[in-house]
Amino acid sequence: MSILKGILFRNIFVLFMTWMLFTSLTSHAYAENKNVLVIHSYHQEHFWTGNLKRGLDDSFSDNPQVRLFHEYMDAKRYPNGEYSESFLSYLLHKYSATNLDGIVISDDPAFNLIRENRKVFFESVPIIYLGINRVTDEVLNSPNMTGIFENRNIAGTITDIKQHTGNDNLILVVDKTATGQANLAKAEAVFDSPDAPSNVFIFDELIDQDIVKEFSEFDRDIPILLIGQMTSPARNNALLSWDQGTDQLVKWTKNPIYTIAISTLPHGALGADELDAHQHAQQAAELLKRLLSGVPVEDIEPITIAQSQWVFNWEKLQQYQLLEQGLPDGSRIINREESFYQKYKLMVRLVTAAFVISLLIIVLLIEVIRRGNKNRTILEENEARYRDLAHAGANIFWEMDPNNRFSYMSGDSSLFYGTEISNILGKTLDQLCKRNPRIDFEWGKYESALAAQKPLNNFILKVRLPTKDINIFVINGKAIFDKLGAFQGYRGISKNITHEHLLSQKLAYQANYDELTGLINRYSFNSRLKAHVEQDSRSGSCYICFLDLDRFKLVNDTAGHLVGDAMLAEIAQLIEKTIGEHGVLGRLGGDEFGLIILDQSQAQAQSLCEEIIEEINAYRFHWNQRLFNVGISIGMVPVTGELSVTELLSKADLCCYRAKDLGRGRVYIANLDSDDLYDEQLQMGYIANVAQAIEQNQFYLVKQLIKSSDSMHKNQSHYEMLIRYRDEQGKIIAPGLFIPAAEKHSVITLIDQWVLSTVLNRYDDFFPQGNTQVSINLSGMSLSNENFVSEVKRLLTQSTVSPELICFEITETAAISQLGKAQEFISEMKSLGIKFAIDDFGSGASSFGYLKNLPVDYLKIDGSLIRNIVSDSSDRAIVEAIHSIAKMMSMKTVAEFVENDDIIKVLQEIGVDYLQGYGIEKPQACE
Numbered sequence: 001m002s003i004l005k006g007i008l009f010r011n012i013f014v015l016f017m018t019w020m021l022f023t024s025l026t027s028h029a030y031a032e033n034k035n036v037l038v039i040h041s042y043h044q045e046h047f048w049t050g051n052l053k054r055g056l057d058d059s060f061s062d063n064p065q066v067r068l069f070h071e072y073m074d075a076k077r078y079p080n081g082e083y084s085e086s087f088l089s090y091l092l093h094k095y096s097a098t099n100l101d102g103i104v105i106s107d108d109p110a111f112n113l114i115r116e117n118r119k120v121f122f123e124s125v126p127i128i129y130l131g132i133n134r135v136t137d138e139v140l141n142s143p144n145m146t147g148i149f150e151n152r153n154i155a156g157t158i159t160d161i162k163q164h165t166g167n168d169n170l171i172l173v174v175d176k177t178a179t180g181q182a183n184l185a186k187a188e189a190v191f192d193s194p195d196a197p198s199n200v201f202i203f204d205e206l207i208d209q210d211i212v213k214e215f216s217e218f219d220r221d222i223p224i225l226l227i228g229q230m231t232s233p234a235r236n237n238a239l240l241s242w243d244q245g246t247d248q249l250v251k252w253t254k255n256p257i258y259t260i261a262i263s264t265l266p267h268g269a270l271g272a273d274e275l276d277a278h279q280h281a282q283q284a285a286e287l288l289k290r291l292l293s294g295v296p297v298e299d300i301e302p303i304t305i306a307q308s309q310w311v312f313n314w315e316k317l318q319q320y321q322l323l324e325q326g327l328p329d330g331s332r333i334i335n336r337e338e339s340f341y342q343k344y345k346l347m348v349r350l351v352t353a354a355f356v357i358s359l360l361i362i363v364l365l366i367e368v369i370r371r372g373n374k375n376r377t378i379l380e381e382n383e384a385r386y387r388d389l390a391h392a393g394a395n396i397f398w399e400m401d402p403n404n405r406f407s408y409m410s411g412d413s414s415l416f417y418g419t420e421i422s423n424i425l426g427k428t429l430d431q432l433c434k435r436n437p438r439i440d441f442e443w444g445k446y447e448s449a450l451a452a453q454k455p456l457n458n459f460i461l462k463v464r465l466p467t468k469d470i471n472i473f474v475i476n477g478k479a480i481f482d483k484l485g486a487f488q489g490y491r492g493i494s495k496n497i498t499h500e501h502l503l504s505q506k507l508a509y510q511a512n513y514d515e516l517t518g519l520i521n522r523y524s525f526n527s528r529l530k531a532h533v534e535q536d537s538r539s540g541s542c543y544i545c546f547l548d549l550d551r552f553k554l555v556n557d558t559a560g561h562l563v564g565d566a567m568l569a570e571i572a573q574l575i576e577k578t579i580g581e582h583g584v585l586g587r588l589g590g591d592e593f594g595l596i597i598l599d600q601s602q603a604q605a606q607s608l609c610e611e612i613i614e615e616i617n618a619y620r621f622h623w624n625q626r627l628f629n630v631g632i633s634i635g636m637v638p639v640t641g642e643l644s645v646t647e648l649l650s651k652a653d654l655c656c657y658r659a660k661d662l663g664r665g666r667v668y669i670a671n672l673d674s675d676d677l678y679d680e681q682l683q684m685g686y687i688a689n690v691a692q693a694i695e696q697n698q699f700y701l702v703k704q705l706i707k708s709s710d711s712m713h714k715n716q717s718h719y720e721m722l723i724r725y726r727d728e729q730g731k732i733i734a735p736g737l738f739i740p741a742a743e744k745h746s747v748i749t750l751i752d753q754w755v756l757s758t759v760l761n762r763y764d765d766f767f768p769q770g771n772t773q774v775s776i777n778l779s780g781m782s783l784s785n786e787n788f789v790s791e792v793k794r795l796l797t798q799s800t801v802s803p804e805l806i807c808f809e810i811t812e813t814a815a816i817s818q819l820g821k822a823q824e825f826i827s828e829m830k831s832l833g834i835k836f837a838i839d840d841f842g843s844g845a846s847s848f849g850y851l852k853n854l855p856v857d858y859l860k861i862d863g864s865l866i867r868n869i870v871s872d873s874s875d876r877a878i879v880e881a882i883h884s885i886a887k888m889m890s891m892k893t894v895a896e897f898v899e900n901d902d903i904i905k906v907l908q909e910i911g912v913d914y915l916q917g918y919g920i921e922k923p924q925a926c927e
Helices: 002-030 047-059 081-094 108-116 154-165 178-188 210-213 242-252 264-269 277-292 316-317 345-370 374-389 413-417 428-433 445-449 497-511 524-538 552-559 561-579 602-618 645-661 676-686 688-697 735-744 746-759 786-798 812-815 819-830 849-853 873-888 901-910
Strands: 034-040 068-072 100-105 127-132 145-151 169-173 199-202 224-226 257-259 270-274 309-313 332-334 396-400 406-411 440-441 456-464 470-481 488-495 543-550 583-589 592-597 621-623 627-628 632-636 667-669 699-705 718-726 772-778 807-809 836-840 858-861 892-895
Touching: 002 718, 034 047, 034 108, 034 277, 034 667, 047 068, 047 100, 047 127, 047 396, 081 108, 100 108, 100 277, 127 277, 145 277, 154 178, 154 224, 154 270, 169 901, 210 242, 224 242, 242 257, 242 264, 264 270, 264 309, 264 413, 309 316, 316 332, 332 456, 345 699, 396 470, 445 456, 456 488, 470 497, 497 524, 524 583, 524 592, 543 645, 552 561, 552 627, 561 583, 561 592, 561 621, 602 632, 602 667, 632 645, 645 667, 699 746, 718 735, 718 746, 735 746, 746 772, 746 786, 772 836, 786 819, 807 812, 812 819, 812 836, 819 836, 819 849, 858 873, 873 892, 873 901
Parallel strands: 034 068, 034 100, 100 127, 127 145, 169 199, 169 224, 224 257, 257 270, 309 332, 632 667, 718 772, 772 807, 807 836, 836 858, 858 892
Antiparallel strands: 270 309, 396 406, 396 488, 440 456, 456 470, 470 488, 543 592, 543 632, 583 592, 621 627, 699 718
């Protein structure tokens, strides 16, 4: 019986060792590199983006076969379409030669960009998305992609709080932002549930100064849930961060505080149900691992509810005497006083497991020793040799004896040492290569490692070939010792890495430098600026400048982009030569440059910028017997500790815009104490994304009556449509703020198109009585836009509203500046039955002469001539003249800004046909 047991044990052992060898060999045989492109929507320093990257990297840290290439779209700071197109082109060019096995996209901006360009952007490569806000059928049904949505379960958070505290009341703090209102909507979905608190008190715009007053009537045991941010008048009504808001609530209330941000726990929050970006990325990584293992993307179900985790502060649990047993499932506790076993539980388990494994190893070693023989020893040596050497596909495998002479070698030795293996064995590396002048090697470091019997890690050996090319090899080896610890020599590999080394250098250059001009690129410039901000913010001798070429678009349009690129390269060299050692120059994109001026006073920095302007003005670019010249505008901002890198670049960009507004070819220096730049930034913010504002119903219409001064013409109503804008906080923005900005930045045509489309589609809702003439304002920019003209005709053709009920109003200035386009547009529209009015007539350099060529129906007399018409005889005379000329040309007159009965009486005496203003009727809601 004992003999049978011994045979059975030996057979089991042999099978176990065979399985271990097979697993080791097959794991190497089937391993292959997988390339995954990761596209982030926001910049690398963004808190959410940084955690996403770490989550993905950590998930594959133990799998070197998967290579993640991270790229950053930077959509928060550069949301415009031109930058998105450049970013897409950059990705296509950079990864055109890379075999991608998958693409990971984080957050909506990058996801929408790639999805819209899917036909040209690696269409066959499957996509894993994460951080997507809205769960829609369109995304769920998109082919060749799957992923995980950023969809917080606020309703579950509320029911967890009631279960934990046992309190049937809850104070909910939200805000007016889109995110805050979205969180509130999710919360309201559970209000009627029996699992939710019966009484929920909502503060949707809480000011930090009102905390004591607002919370004085609540019991101290009612929990507070913070799913929005408070505002602070002391900070220009800016939103407080989650941590700052928690600090204020802890300071002025005694209630238990819950949030959805784990960072608030050190600031006094009791618990936080957070959607952790790191964990979110790891969930997406699990989907990616399934994809890379061969599972078809169609078989990988998307995750529509993001997994959050409750984290509680142990000290606060004790303070409010809340039991640990009532915590939600999966909760984690920090700052906890743990027992020895709880504190070192993992270590205790590891020690126990190590002890058990050690006993098993001892039993196995006893059997190996008992069955040891010469053949087994040879097999173990060969197994150890090829397990150590076969990794990473080396060109040459080698071994050295205790005297560092080669004792074994396999592979193509002529590629590395230039001779056959038989001529290498028995010689040291010094004897083979040290006297060869074509070989470059770290001999001192190598000899020190041999003397100390240390590992040979990544020693680089360069061989200069007769063709002047270079072959680059890496040498890796480890010291070998016998069972008694005696040194036996080295075992290692030599591998040709020429291609990888050169590619790495090229990629490192491309990551930091602009290929066209040779200047540092935007990423490297931002890094340099950040370093100088941290270093020079106290000295006041550092300035950031934004440089933008004037009239450069004309060069591209007339001579082509190749000529424009050549010109940009020369201009970059000219600017770099001009600044010398006084600054750092980088190309930010297109014809925009960034400049950091160092160790200069404001006067010196301004002088340097003016010198750049003079050099560019004097510069001429020669091409095909033609001369091209451009100008340059510069915005300059002093570097202070009060502004971040992003704020400095934004201010410098706005200063450059101001320089262009003032006539181009000049320097504009920021006055940080002035509100001008802030107002400019607000205006740009209002129209930064007109399409999104339209989609989110931030624009709306009101109507104002245009009343006939003759009671005989009351059979038809007449209204002017006026546009209004509501920002994300619900504040009404005056048209005088966003309309000029929209015209300045060429998005007014989108607004004009929206107004016309809305009026035609909702005419019956706005004017249920029918038979109402509607006046719609058009900008001069829209008149010259061929696409807009085509869209107007399409909308009128498809609408059931009669064109005879529509009147387009064009300002006097626009009509004169676009006279040819205005004539063409008016003639084409009047053929359809549309009426026209010249708006603000008399406000500028009025000319009756051009009216002969503009077949308009109405002249709207500017309000500046109407306000004082009762007391100012000259204003009355001008209005009488305008009315007389209009009557002679068969035009009707409309008086604007009619504010009282005295003005009405004078206008009726003159005979003005129509009256409009607060004295007639204030603007009314359309529905």
